[in-house]
Amino acid sequence: TELFSDGKTTVVYATTEPLEALQLGGHTVVLHEGRLLQQGDTLDVFNAPNSIQTARTFSDPPINLMHATLEADGLAQLGAELAIPLNAAQRRGAAQHKNVILGLRAHSLRLSAQYGDDFPIEAEVELAEISGSETYVHLHRGRLALVAQLPGVHDLELGALCNAYCRPDDLFVFAADGALLFAPHQSPSGA
Structure with missing residues (x-):
């Protein structure tokens, strides 16, 4: 003191x-x-x-990382039958890059849509672990592996298909060499 x-x-x-x-x-x-x-x-x-x-x-938990190819129409192609629309600022930040890595924090994934621009990623539940008042859900879709940090206790059946929703605006965009190209807008409070 x-x-x-x-x-x-x-x-x-x-x-x-x-x-x-x-x-x-x-x-x-x-x-x-x-x-x-x-x-x-x-x-x-x-x-x-x-x-x-x-x-x-x-x-x-660790940030979810997804390798993507940027298409001329503004979509980030993550593989067969999965493309996430990027906003104008994300596209500008990555304009000189064809191959990028998208980052999404685990708390940005949800099991239900909350916003009009939420994007569903259909994936299989590999593991659901309860830690206090949160549930960590490990998901995969082909080579794509994701972890969702969900508030509350969720009983999810292993092997079940579910939709994990994210807002494209919550995505970080990194260059193939790992350098940051775009970070999501944050309010002054950091929320």
Whole structure:
């Protein structure tokens, strides 16, 4: 208490838990294998990770990553019979790239549509694990593997098909080399 009263004290706190870093706020430095990946205001780093590696380090559960080919009509083709429409800002950010990697945080997937532009991804339930008041649902569709972090307790049958909904506006777009091309718009509160 006295130590911090004059405002001239700096505290360095190291954690491997993204939630702890978000709760502490302030200035965050993201390191991986001894290399500096990114530094800045904690919410800025969380909302706009400069690379896939930073997004992986700062996401728990890990960020969902989907390889895609961009089509002239604005669709991100994820494979046979699955294409996600990108918004104008996402297309501008990726304009010089044919192959990209889409990132989607687990909390951005839902089991029911909530917004008019929600996009369904039909997938098979591989595992549903309850952790406190949340359910982590592991899904797959061909080579595509996703994890959804759902509030509440959900009883999902293994092997069952379900739709996981996401807003295309929630997608990060990364270059094939992992560099950030587009981060979803965040409100000033970080929500």
